[in-house]
Amino acid sequence: MKFQVHSDLEYQVLQPSTFILNIHALRTATQTVLEESLMVEPYIRLEEFSSALNANRFIRLEVTEPLIFKISYKATVDTISQIIDQKQEKGATPVVQLDGDIIPNLFPSRYCQSDKLQRLANNKFGKIENTFAQVIAITDWIYENVEYLSGSTNSQTSAYDTVSERAGVCRDFAHLGIALCRALSIPARYFTAYAYNLNPPDFHACFEAYIGGHWLIFDATKLAPLNGLVKIANGRDAADAAVASIFGNVVCQSMQVTSEVLENNFEPFYYDNKQLKGLSYE
Amino acid sequence: MKFQVHSDLEYQVLQPSTFILNIHALRTATQTVLEESLMVEPYIRLEEFSSALNANRFIRLEVTEPLIFKISYKATVDTISQIIDQKQEKGATPVVQLDGDIIPNLFPSRYCQSDKLQRLANNKFGKIENTFAQVIAITDWIYENVEYLSGSTNSQTSAYDTVSERAGVCRDFAHLGIALCRALSIPARYFTAYAYNLNPPDFHACFEAYIGGHWLIFDATKLAPLNGLVKIANGRDAADAAVASIFGNVVCQSMQVTSEVLENNFEPFYYDNKQLKGLSYE
Amino acid sequence: MKFQVHSDLEYQVLQPSTFILNIHALRTATQTVLEESLMVEPYIRLEEFSSALNANRFIRLEVTEPLIFKISYKATVDTISQIIDQKQEKGATPVVQLDGDIIPNLFPSRYCQSDKLQRLANNKFGKIENTFAQVIAITDWIYENVEYLSGSTNSQTSAYDTVSERAGVCRDFAHLGIALCRALSIPARYFTAYAYNLNPPDFHACFEAYIGGHWLIFDATKLAPLNGLVKIANGRDAADAAVASIFGNVVCQSMQVTSEVLENNFEPFYYDNKQLKGLSYE
Amino acid sequence: MKFQVHSDLEYQVLQPSTFILNIHALRTATQTVLEESLMVEPYIRLEEFSSALNANRFIRLEVTEPLIFKISYKATVDTISQIIDQKQEKGATPVVQLDGDIIPNLFPSRYCQSDKLQRLANNKFGKIENTFAQVIAITDWIYENVEYLSGSTNSQTSAYDTVSERAGVCRDFAHLGIALCRALSIPARYFTAYAYNLNPPDFHACFEAYIGGHWLIFDATKLAPLNGLVKIANGRDAADAAVASIFGNVVCQSMQVTSEVLENNFEPFYYDNKQLKGLSYE
Structure with missing residues (x-):
């Protein structure tokens, strides 16, 4: 597209x-x-x-x-982008089978303190068998429990704040999603993009989780169609992939x-908890 | 050696x-x-x-x-290891001249929240002109102000805690050193090692700062000679280079x-604030 | 008794x-x-x-x-202690009608950062009309979501930690209950006691919420009968009512x-979400 | 006056x-x-x-x-207000001799986490013998190390943040002063006032420390003369004595x-590290 x-x-x-x-x-x-x-x-x-x-x-x-x-x-x-059926993905890929390049995406990072959210993640999402459904449940939980509120956070806000204070912007939604995935041993990384039909227009931040050998895209804000993203960057969190890092005053x-679509046949794609179809940009 | x-x-x-x-x-x-x-x-x-x-x-x-x-x-x-004279290193390498691979070592990470320590770092160390002397001043400050106290911290402790609570172990000393360097735009990274003459014996953690095109070793604990290290790993902080990451109970x-030295002529080397001679393992 | x-x-x-x-x-x-x-x-x-x-x-x-x-x-x-029917208590007492002595129990304190938990409290419990049922829902939520785990916290642990890290002891359960009540404008205070039938035996910490003109007792740990408490102290949190504050080494x-009961007719009393009967020691 | x-x-x-x-x-x-x-x-x-x-x-x-x-x-x-000579005040009043009403001012509170700053306070100020000189040293240290910066903090900012982030307004300066005093077992409390000659004009926040049987006033911002204050409130911190606590939107x-002075003979009074004369409003 x-x-x-x-x-x-x-x-x-x-x-x-x-x-x-x-x-x-x-x-x-x-x-x-x-x-x-x-x-x-x-x-x-x-x-x-x-x-x-x-x-x-x-x-x-x-x-x-x-x-x-x-x-x-x-x-x-x-x-x-490709749609990948996730019905069979029971359980995260065992750490022992992950590629060495994937493993750093399991570790906590500046804005994603997965080490502090292990109990919460396991209690809330630990019993869901299908890994894709598990991450969908994480994004649904964030969507329902965190208020999207411009100006409520700043560049120091991290997942550990957002999980308690319950307000933030796309960056904060993504950080919390990443932290909860890693707390469940699901590799996850930050993803910035130009997003079609994002309102209000801005740079967008989502995240990818590594499930069944694919990086699948997730967006806990549900503010833009998942198949309308033009990727800018990946990183462990916003520390690696900030739109702007400025040294000075x-x-x-x-x-x-x-972002505008140049073709006529764009059909917005969102996840559906029953279909278990994931979208990958790889 | x-x-x-x-x-x-x-x-x-x-x-x-x-x-x-x-x-x-x-x-x-x-x-x-x-x-x-x-x-x-x-x-x-x-x-x-x-x-x-x-x-x-x-x-x-x-x-x-x-x-x-x-x-x-x-x-x-x-x-x-080589000793490199640092007398000429006035000012950190401008960010714009740093190699792309070095730059991630300027960003904050899980245990090194340099974004929160900018004012403190600038007030305390910002006026020192020679970059090597600046990092020596950082390690001296940590050594004098933070108590080495086994058991006082845990795997969630970060530089932001240590800068206030003023107690920790080698890992915490290293994290604080890294965070203060990055807050001054000096690239810094975590360094784990087998250390000769460390007492009590254990895995050791230090840090490297990138000065004048070289990664130089620093150890704010001053517990072991700088030239007696056998490097195990580098990383942005302990999230990347933990001795053990365990998924399970x-x-x-x-x-x-x-760690034992096998040669007779080992002469312990420590930094001297007047000599401005740095040690690099690269 | x-x-x-x-x-x-x-x-x-x-x-x-x-x-x-x-x-x-x-x-x-x-x-x-x-x-x-x-x-x-x-x-x-x-x-x-x-x-x-x-x-x-x-x-x-x-x-x-x-x-x-x-x-x-x-x-x-x-x-x-007296049992007080709570069926009629719809809505917290308006702040404007509270006695001046009660009001400090609405403010945040060292271990009960109610100011940071307003959104969470309102989203989870804001729609429950009956105030007693609201606090019961808070204690049930804590009981279900926080693991009672000896040694998992220390004297610096606060409600803001527990709400994310999801483990603690009676003191932490009480602090979180207090913080969530205050975030909903329900006055709440810390309550320490000797508790009959507490296992393992120890000093116990619960909390009181001020509903319909009475201080009612609540215990999110559910570890001891509510009517078996001998009150030691009240305070805004453990800073006011620690068993021991020690200045020294x-x-x-x-x-x-x-704690032993000296009468034969002790019948353990616990709350029942349907009966809406509160217990007060005042 | x-x-x-x-x-x-x-x-x-x-x-x-x-x-x-x-x-x-x-x-x-x-x-x-x-x-x-x-x-x-x-x-x-x-x-x-x-x-x-x-x-x-x-x-x-x-x-x-x-x-x-x-x-x-x-x-x-x-x-x-009265000026009280402090030359003789060696050592804080032993806790065991403090009046019961004073003691709560030793405990940590919402914005003054003295329990987390014990090592820092003892290392920096523990060796000063005269208690008044000790608190003067605390205010000087805050004045020199924390930048007065409108808008840099909010109503959730506490002493634990300010000690690391090194910026704030009068409220933050007062909270940090209180926390450091309490960490040294010196009772301290929050003090709000109308301040003469404060620039820019606003409500002001200072703190009082209890030394030698008197509550003495201290102001780490040094923005207004100490003898030009009209007291509004005391409290353990801003949670007790906020200008406005608002429940609603x-x-x-x-x-x-x-604030204007109505007499001609007002002579601004500030502390002098050598004179050791304290000012009390009691």
Whole structure:
């Protein structure tokens, strides 16, 4: 499915600052960037790089004097997602059978303190046999118990806060989903995206859980169709895949994000607790 | 310098459990494992693996029935460390010049909430110009302000706790050092090791900071000579490089760790605030 | 109902220390101390005092040199409790109608961070109309979701921890009950007691909620009959009513607590979600 | 010294709500309210009350329908403060000699987790012999290490946060001061006031420490002269003495606070580390 995505960010730099931005559509076997452009106004030299952790396409730029600049990214992206039947997935893959690359997604991370939520996760979801149904139950529980409330959290808020305070935004919903999965020994990772039909439009954060050999996408906010995502990044949590990591004194003045589908036959896909069909972007 | 290292772990498994252990000496360009053996009694099939994150040599084994088992690791290891003059290192490497692989070591992690310690780090250490002296000041501050107290912390304790509660063990000292470095935009990572002349003998945890293009070793506990370490693992914090991650119900019954130097000319090396000479294992 | 209660505490004092102990049966309009004795061996001068906060009978003693001492309290106590029908109690007493003395029991305290649990409390219990049924639902929820696990918590553990970590002892169960009540604007306070038929025997902690003009007793642990309590103290939480507050370096070597009923007609009373009959010690 | 104090609060009530406000000047042996007026526009019935905890003059009012109202308090107040020489105060009053009413001010409270800061307090301030000098050292340390930054904290922020995050407002400075005193066994309590020459004008929060039989005033913000305070309330922390506790959905639209001195001979008094003269409002 083809999407046109677009983000416009405007920053006021008060002191010399360095930016690490992660807004490019990822290039993967199932996601092709057909066309893209990045504009910075006024011109500032920037550099694209990836880290060893993952293929995320970071850019960094250094602003050496106070100024206001605008960065604008546009891309046409073709994504392939597949629906995978999950009826047979009884029990998480035994840790002993997981690939070495998958295992770090079992460990706790900055915003996903799975080590502190083991009892809660086991009591609430431990008895569900089918692993996909288990993660669906986690997202349903978050959706029902956590209020989506803009401005209720900040960049220090973690799953351990959200599980008690019960309010947050997409980032917090994703962190809590990840933490609860890991607490059940289900590998899980953070997933940022341009999301079609997200309202209000913004960068979106979801998560993937590793079930039956596939990374399946989950979104506890239920704010956008699961098959309308253009992946930006993966990471253990927002520490690895923040839209912007800024070293300096900077004010974000505006942020506009859009995603449009370029084909006629887009049919929104959401999970259905009875069908047990998962969606994978890999 | 050649060392003979040895660890004996005995576990009582109460229910079927999976172990991920990280006790092997690492193989790097500067650390050669001349000879090693691993014994498990009674025999349990195990598998060695590494993760994409780093070259850490994990082993995993699955115990399917209640039993007591003993795992014994022995190795003769030759390490090369170099002393690097740090007098010229004024200011951390600008983020914009760091290699993509280094950057994740700037981000906060489970036990190192550098995002919450920015003001403290800047107020206390922000004015020191030489970066090596800055990290020495961090380790000195931890050494003077945090009490080394066995049993005062547990596997959930993080740098954010230790900075207030002021007690901990080597793991906590390392986490706090890492968090304070990252809060100053100095990349830092966790480092586990067999340590010569550590008293009482145990696995040891230190940290490395990336200064002037080198990973330099630091130990805020000051409990062992810096040049007597045999590296086991690196990671962002103990979540990545725990000696043992256990999925199941298990009691550790005993743990014995030793390290002996096999050469006559070992001269213990510690940092000296005036000399500004750093030690690197890379 | 008459009870004979007894506590034996043995402390090893390592350095000069001051003890504030709160182990005496309270004297109230409905609780008569018929007979009591307190012995300290070896003899140390002690003093009984109360605070302005409440009538709690504290004792304090100062030990000026290292020694081992034993303190032994015995009392025969006659308690009167009344059963009060709660069918009519729809909605908490409006804050505007509460007596000034009751209001502090609405505010958050050290171990009962009700301010952080408002959403959770309202989502889970906000729709229950009858106030007594609401608090019963709180205790049932705690009983079902928190594991009673000796040694899982310490003196710093608070309701905010327990609501996520889901394990604790009677003190933690009480703190969480109090915090959830206050989050719903129901005044609640901590209540320590000698409890008949508590297994294993120990000092017990419950809580009282103020409903329809009465302080009613609640016990989320369900470990002892509600009508078998001999009240020791009230307070906003364990900070006000700890069995022992010790200023110094001391090891508790043993603690034995017993309570026996002296009449034949004791019939254990527990709450019943359908009957809506509350029990008050006032 | 006579002061004229004034506060204007404007609230938009979105849903039926109850307010507990604590803005009246306290009446004590050393503080006389010569004249005062309270106006609510439009008229809403309100009631003044005190709690058993302290003499704080709370008012409460219930707003049963959405509206905007304004509450305006004016008073002329005569305060007497005394300067007390502290040169002789070596060591905190032994707990065993404290009056029963003072002791609760040694215990940890919602925003003052003194139990978690014992090591830090002892390491930093434990060796100072004179108790007054000790508390001066605490306020100096807070002043130097915590940044006064409006908007950096919220009503859930506690001393445990501030000691690490190192930013806050007067309330946070006071909570940290209280927590550090209590950690050293020095009784301490929260103190709210109208403050002369506070810039920007607002309600002010300081703290009192109990030294040598007197409650002495301390202000770690150093933003206003110590002898220009008109006391509103005491409490263990802001949970007991908040300017406004609101049960409902309300927006504070404006808050204006002023304090003027009515005599000519006001000489601002601040502490001086060498003089060791304390100021008491009792």
